[in-house]
Amino acid sequence: MSVPQLPLALRYPPDQRLDTYVDAPDGAIAQLRALATQTHETAGYLDPTGADWVYLAGPAGVGKTHLLLGACAAAEAAGRRAAYLPLSAASGRLRDALFALEGNDLLALDGIEAIAGDRDDEVALFDTHNRARQAGIALIYAARENPDELPLSLPDLRSRLSQCTRIVLSPLDDAGRGEVLRQRAQRRGLALDEAALDWLLKRVDRDLGGLTALLDKLDRASLAAQRRITVPFLRQTLGAE
Template identity: 65%
Template sequence: MTQPGARAAGQLPLALRYPPDQRFEGFVAAPSGALAQIEALASGEAGDWLYLVGAPGSGKTHLALAACAAAESRGRRSAYLPLAATAGRMREALEALHDNPFIALDGLDLVAGRREDEVALFDFHNRARDAGTAVMYAARATPDALPLKLPDLRSRLSQCTRIALSPLDDDGRREVLSLRARSRGLAIDAAAIDWLLRRVDRDLSSLAKLLDQLDHASLAEQRRITVPFLRQILGGEAGQGAQ
């Protein structure tokens, strides 16, 4: 799913900015105490800034969006910014977020090595601290492992409380698909979920998009999602992902 930029996000209703699938209750296998830490920061009950670190598919974006939704549910304005979308305008994008009590910045690894962006992020970090803003970062690597050009930025990021996330195994993916299907009111057999995990891309983002496709097809044909139905709908698409 493509996330909106900072300016567009401010004009979108909560339901569009923070999709229903991206909520704390739909997150599987979180480290002990992690969800409570994130929710406390988002709601204003705790002040320790957080740094989520994990490989692709470990749920960093899910938790960043869930935190923003939690903040909004408590009446606190929030902003989610995927840093990949800010190339060439990092300073402008960050300055536009100044009036949000909670901010989640996703994809720090995409900033590392670009000195102008690092300087903009360093300045943002200091301003946000002075203003009492709550900030959560997300990246694929720890601050020490990022190829940052600014030692002071690395130092600031290292002061955040770190939460390490791990990619889900097949049992975790199976649970996520079941949860998301139930949230849609979608009837899908356990055997159908196993069939999907054996034959299609196991990346959660790809699986979520596929679930949307199957949801529409199921509604159109008024059928449960079973293995024969998957064979009919996916046809040659299956088998292209991980085996």
């Protein structure tokens, strides 16, 4: 029996799309979109070394997962099949997990550091990399460190990862974080004036991963209290946290 497909918005949250990423490096979004939306006909013309695949590098909280999910959403919107896999969820059994994802047009593999040092998992990833190239499957990797800095035990895997086009992501400054908050609040229909925005920016850490949960909480609290999101409301709702 076939499993019904979830709607695109449920699989890939609207906040995490390529178009909603703030302050991406020059050309990064266009490159990810092109890779995500290529057809099987054009896939045969990809660089045989994998240099046109993408490796996202940067510390926690800079939006690597955002871009991976955004690329998957772009692929599916273009009629392609995509799959996202956090490698931490498959550590120790990566071969089976990757085998189950074959048949997709795009694989987005998050957190390579989670399997670094596990030779069986590294070999499984190396084999998948090679099979994907032969099959015309696109790959996007993400890790906190560059390939040369990961404690990998398999030199051939390090070599393959190093051949990918590298996009290095950096933490947002206060202006960038403010823009992320504005955009995400607007998509929820939340009105944040400058005073409320400034109050949040002084108290929310730089990790983008928590912004969605924070705004969801404020949305629910605002609706329940039938109040606008003002500084007094923020102090009442979040002040004790």
